[in-house]
Amino acid sequence: MTVDMNDLAAFIAVARAGGFRGAARTGSVSASGLSVAISRLEATLGLRLLNRTTRSVSPTEAGRRLLETVAPMFAEIDAAVDVLNGFREQPAGTLRLNVPSGVARFILPTIVAPFLEAYPDIRLDVVVEDGFVDLLAAGCEAGIRYDERLEQDMIAVPIGPRRQCFTTAASSAYLDRHGRPDHPRDLLSHRCLRGQFAGGAIPLWEFEKDGEIVKVDSPGPLLVKPAAAFDLIIATALAGGGVIHLFDELVRPHIDSGDLEPILTSWSESFSGPFLYYPGRRHLPAPLRAFVDFIKSRPMIDAFAGSA
Template sequence: MATDLSDLNAFVAVARAGGFRQASRATGLSASALSETVRRLEDRLGVRLLNRTTRSVVPTEAGQRLLDRLTPALGEVEAALDTVKGLGDRPAGTLKLNVPVSAAVMVLPAIVPAFLKAYPDIVLELVVEERFVDVLAAGCDAGIRYEEKLEQDMIAVPIGPRRQRFAAAATPDYLNRRGRPEHPRDLLHHDCLRGRGSSGALMPWEFERGGEIVMVDPTGPLIVNLGAGVEVTVQAALAGTGVVFLFEDWLRPHLDSGVLEPVLPDWWQEFSGPFLYYPGRRHVPAPLRAFVDFIKANRD
């Protein structure tokens, strides 16, 4: 049964967007044309692929199965085409990365401007979120995460600083009023600015010194979702609201200026830096290959 590749792309676009109008904005095709294309595909297959309501469009069971199989397959097609495009003088196309807020703030600003200058025909699209995703199913070429969250079948390339630390800090005024902790458990008696992970759980604060690991679950006046809400936590700490616990690199400018004072610096735990990860497929898109080569050539 011959099926036009454009029909499959139209179905994927609508299923991902959750509606014909939304997919229309993403593809540049009219909503009516997309609707007719999907209906033609359903007639050809003899099965309904999308449940349509006045508010949304969602895949049927058959549609979801087709979407799950098509997403990586179409990714391979795009990668194969990009490989051919890459045989020219300069790689061209779109590179879509799924990254956490920490990488968007602390890692990519030192890389992206120089990369885009070196490859002016590449468009870089960043999807910033905390949850770990299947990059192909999410329509991305690669992602950035930490080692403990990487799947074994992924190719991982170090990117950014190779060693990082979590740091605790507060303003000198706050510490003058409330006292300076001498042990991580002293934080249980302080106002601590907390964060929730992508699972919704409050993240414990972990410290280490001389092989001793101490995890504490302090309380405080502010809880934010880690990611987009982190900067609110930083600003609250700068205002003297309480103790913040975050990447050292994120807090470093405020520590260097003296606005924030280190808390328990001998207990700050060190861990491995982030990795760029992508599936080990045969055809690596030319923009992704250029990015991988760039970060390898400019690695610290």
């Protein structure tokens, strides 16, 4: 059995993009051409690799197994070919990053512009996703996550502030009506505005004081999915709808303006900042090597101004 490598590449592209049109937009083959290539691959293998509907395309069980097996191989081939970039005066190519929404919002903006200015021949493709991710299967060379969400056996490089915290707040009008909590457990009787990850998990609100850790799971009148829909949660709090517990960077401007009032400040728990992580390889793709070197050259920040 001889399998055409171009057909395998077409399958990987469509499976990652979740459709033929999406894959065609990122490549040089039309949607119809991709369809022909995958039909040919399925005929060669004697297996259906993709479930096709009018709205979506997703791998079958056999397709998922094939993707898990061949995607890393193609990534290694790309990395090997990319070694030739070392002969260029400037690194060139595409760097695909998978990052959580918070990082995309208030960490990458200070990094992307100077990096692209320093490396004009590199293109950044940024995928914003809050859950756990298999980088290679997702077609990304690197990701950014917090330490509890790092994939195993990865090289991790600090990026952004080294300490961050969550801030709990509500409007003064809301607190005048419902009272100001003295202990995190008091939030169980408050209207808490919460987010839910795309995978379904609803993160608990965690607090720490003098070695005591309290996790609160308070039902509230608003649940936003994905949890990254910060604007709606904050807007509801500003309108007096309840209590929020978000990254200090998001809440601090509204506290400084007086529109929100911080609560439980002595219970604010700090945590380590995010990491850039990537698979350990003998030869890193030139765009990734340039990005790693660029991040390492930047001074580390202990914490954002205003964080507790």
